[in-house]
Amino acid sequence: MEIASIDVIFSGLTLLLEPQHLMWLALGMFSGLVIGAIPGFNDTNFLAMVLPFTVYMGAMNAVIFMMACFCAAQAAGSIPAILLNIPGTPSNAVTCLEGFKMTREGRGGFALGVSVMASTVGGVISAVIALVLTPVIGIYALNFGPAELFMMAIFGMTAVGSLTGKSITKGLYSSAFGLFLACVGTEFQQGYTRASFGFYELYEGFPLIPVLLGVFGFSELFTLAGEKSLVPEGVKHATGFRPIFAGIRAAGKEKMNMIRSGLIGVLVGLIPGTGAAIATWISYGQAKQWSRQPEKFGTGHTEGLIASDACNNGVPGGALIPTVTLGIPGSGTTLVVMAALMINGITPGPSFFTEHVVEAYAILFSLVIANVMLFPIGILIARLAANVTAIPNKYLVPIIALFCLVGAFAWRQMLFDMYLVILFGIIGALMVRYGYSVPAFLLGLLLGPLAESNFYWAVEIGGIDSFLRPIALGILCATFAVIVLPLFLNKLSSRGKSSNANSCSC
Amino acid sequence: MLPAKRRIISGEAIIPFLTFVFGIAFLLQTKGAPAGVMNWPWMIISIMALFWIAVVIRYCIQKSDQPPSRPFSVQQLLLPMQVVGLPLIYLFLLPHLGFAVCTTAFLMTMFAMLGGKSWASNFGIALAFTLFLQISLIYLLHMTLPRLEIGSFLL
DSSP: OOOHHHHHHHHHHHHHHSSHHHHHHHHHHHHHHHHHHHHHHHHHHHHHGGGHHHHHHEEEHHHHHHHHHHHHHHHHHHHHHHHSSOSSGGHHHHHHHHHHHHHHOOOOOHHHHHHHHHHHHHHHHHHHHHHHHHHHGGGGGGGHHHHHHHHHHHHHHHHHHSSSSSSSHHHHHHHHHHHHTTTTOOTTTTTEEETTTTTTTTOOOOOHHHIIIIIIIIIIHHHHSSSSSSSSSSOOOSHHHHHHHHHHHHHHHHHHHHOOOOOHHHHHHHHHHHHHHHHHHHHHHHHHHHHHHHHGSSSOOOOHHHHHHHHHHHHHHHHHHHHHSSSSSSSHHHHHHHHHHTTTTTOOSTTTHHHHHHHHHHHHHHHHHHHHHHHHHHHHOOOHHHHHGBBBBHHHHHHHHHHHHHHHHHHHHOOOHHHHHHHHHHHHHHHHHOOOOHHHHHHHHHHHHHHHHHHHHHHHHHHGGGSSSSHHHHHHHHHHHHHHHHHHHHHHHHHHHHHHHHHHOO | OOOOOOEEOTTTHHHHHHHHHHHHHHHHHTTOOOOOOOHHHHHHHHHHHHHHHHIIIIEEEEEEEOOOOOOOHHHHHHHHHHHHHHHHHHHHEEEEOOHHHHHHHHHHHHHHHOOOOOOOHHHHHHHHHHHIIIIIIISSSSOOOOOOTTTEEEE
């Protein structure tokens, strides 16, 4: 595969600018913003529902609609994460860590502004990279085999476990607990159901969405119920466009963080099967390690929020690359995109770029335009959404509880999932109170099946030697570094503090 | 003041206790599982056991001269029990009374419990929100939420 000529690329842009394609782009963005902002409603599920109608929409319109929806949902998922501590999509869990703390300090509008800017920049970076390098870097994804995917899962969990929560031991324990919970359900090898406790609803394991809504959204209600409003009394609460633009300016000063996080989103999105959830945690961990103020992470720090949201919107572009070039979907949503192409008679893969090169570039340009449009639309949505913080808790808490319960029901249409929200709400509240890492626990639950299946395949295919391949070894070294580095840096900083104290006392 | 000695910090012991109970329940459930199926869980249990021991030694057993105390007082538990209890009652009644009735009653009760004094505004907001959810979830998104049958009419 090679990069096409300027004429072909320009033809792709011209094709996209036809009114009907722009209309589907706008519809996709609107749908994505609505779906992404509602907790429990997943853009993948929504697009799967839209799939049958793509026959009437046409291949180009369908893919443009889906990719615009994907981008917008990733960005919109930050809104409930920041304002209500409920991630709109699983990948927005990281946003909750910093964004909600900022809301509680009266800086909800500011946080939304930071999110809009970071999402736009991360998304544009990923779209431009996808546009320029898709024919070239699609091959990179093939180097990741089961051993590498297993090591990525372990790296992600270790990074999160050691960087979040009050202690590394409790953080890693939380990751292990999440991995253990993921063992519940039907085992992939022999189809044996492990520990469903008599509930058929647990045959596929603990469902992610109800658990997420429980540990993040419902658990917060125990604190909010005892307070009058989201923003505690006495804390100055800025409203209007001013704090949003202040957030945009603040994010604009963190160029390196946004670019690095966007690139991490592209690179991790490129790897099939990883998705935005793991990418955002890696980006957050990286931002903390590069930061001059790592101790501020988890307290409502702008850098952490930028890292998660820029990366989050960097993933769609990366995920599209293996989908279009190799016929291997980079994520759940791009799987549906691939299905839409195939239903309409187009087979993604190496031949897609030779037989439908103009259409391919039109799709890639749609990603660029969708992310650029995200900026003005995001500001308007942020302005409207920020008013949520003015609602008194006596009305907000029951509504959040209802959203969590109904959102859980929306996933599988099962009453059982609503009970799970309450159960994991209690567990989440206890974990937070005693300094355990809820994000690490969730990531263990999410990545458990991926880690297990890839471990099995890696051992079956290449034995233990498959874990000694260069990429797998590199990720293993990064895993140890992530555990050892914070301890080493803590020791250095405490030595520095004590030598300062000694020199001052002299 | 009591002499300082190693005591179990009951609050810190909650999570390790819950995970221990879950572990026992898991192993009892998977008794008799075929070989190969339990390889991965046993790996995870072994890793977890190491961290469990580290957490218990580091955080749950500490030297203290204070007398042992409960992790929560009854007063502290009152509001959380209401936050959990009311949704549980809501979920129990949902299949019997339907989404519309249960949601309106749940919202009204919770508004009042959290300090909403005006029954009229509680009812108005609860009804408006329930209607909004009913239309968007059931009619637009075709979610199969439980509904109350009154004769031939579905609420």
